[in-house]
Amino acid sequence: MSKHTTGAATGAPVIELKDLHVHHRTRSGGLFKPSYVKAVNGVDFTISRGETVGIVGESGCGKSTLASVLVGLQTPTSGQVLFRGRPAIKRSAAMRKEFGRSVAVVFQDPSTALNPRMTIQDILVDPLAVHGIGTTAGRLAKVRELLALVGLPQSAAEVTPSQVSGGQRQRVAIARALALDPDIIVADEPTSALDVSVRAQVLNLLSDLKKELNLGMVFISHDIQTVRYVSDRICVMYYGQIVEEGSAEQIFDNPSNDYTKKLLGAAPSLLHL
Numbered sequence: 001m002s003k004h005t006t007g008a009a010t011g012a013p014v015i016e017l018k019d020l021h022v023h024h025r026t027r028s029g030g031l032f033k034p035s036y037v038k039a040v041n042g043v044d045f046t047i048s049r050g051e052t053v054g055i056v057g058e059s060g061c062g063k064s065t066l067a068s069v070l071v072g073l074q075t076p077t078s079g080q081v082l083f084r085g086r087p088a089i090k091r092s093a094a095m096r097k098e099f100g101r102s103v104a105v106v107f108q109d110p111s112t113a114l115n116p117r118m119t120i121q122d123i124l125v126d127p128l129a130v131h132g133i134g135t136t137a138g139r140l141a142k143v144r145e146l147l148a149l150v151g152l153p154q155s156a157a158e159v160t161p162s163q164v165s166g167g168q169r170q171r172v173a174i175a176r177a178l179a180l181d182p183d184i185i186v187a188d189e190p191t192s193a194l195d196v197s198v199r200a201q202v203l204n205l206l207s208d209l210k211k212e213l214n215l216g217m218v219f220i221s222h223d224i225q226t227v228r229y230v231s232d233r234i235c236v237m238y239y240g241q242i243v244e245e246g247s248a249e250q251i252f253d254n255p256s257n258d259y260t261k262k263l264l265g266a267a268p269s270l271l272h273l
């Protein structure tokens, strides 16, 4: 399988993280002597439209914590988060709304990420309704457009997520992420919960959408081969830090960090983890 995506950042960064730290309190220290896990420990990161940045590392290295800051679900312990160049940690209601439209997320498991009681049409209308976008007819037209964009039949609108396959459910989650025409999609292990047979299709869909819509994509995975397949730039994470960053070619052809070399050496066959 050849590398699918090539892209270059266009415009100023949408999000910048500077010296970001996120410490989670653990139970082990007790009430009087709290102890912390330094899940993210001094990370600098940028993402712009038009580029896919892969974040790769073993389980527990802090990838999901970093993703949760990027999508605004987690407040960092310290450091800066800039959104379109403006400080965004304590954001106003107006900036929260703008941020919510600009940055979308696709989670690992579409079975838990989508409301099983809603039809796919209602799932796709929901973000538009929350943001007060469009008339009823306009929202339904957007649903049709989104279904076509992610390669689902129009008849999918009428059914619930449990009535379609796992791969199709992830397509619904991707369509929902695209509903507000975001600048950036953060995809956290978007193929790990899927059947091996459909992983490549979903990766290709994400790569195609990124190119077609000039999206920025943060692609998070523990599998360096999957990250290579979609990414223009790769950040290797180890114990809360980015220990190596470079173009996909640089990281694969000329890795400088021992941990990167270990990941590359241990990498099994593509998409089969």
Ligand SMILES: Nc1ncnc2c1ncn2[C@@H]1O[C@H](COP(=O)(O)OP(=O)(O)OP(=O)(O)O)[C@@H](O)[C@H]1O
Pocket: 024, 025, 026, 037, 038, 039, 057, 058, 059, 060, 061, 062, 063, 064, 065, 066, 222
């Ligand atoms: N809410 C939390 N409270 C306490 N510790 C946490 C919390 N969330 C994450 N951690 C710890 O922070 C570290 C980083 O976790 P994180 O989930 O960000 O890593 P990850 O690389 O995404 O791993 P995985 O792929 O297994 O999800 C781990 O040691 C984890 O146990």
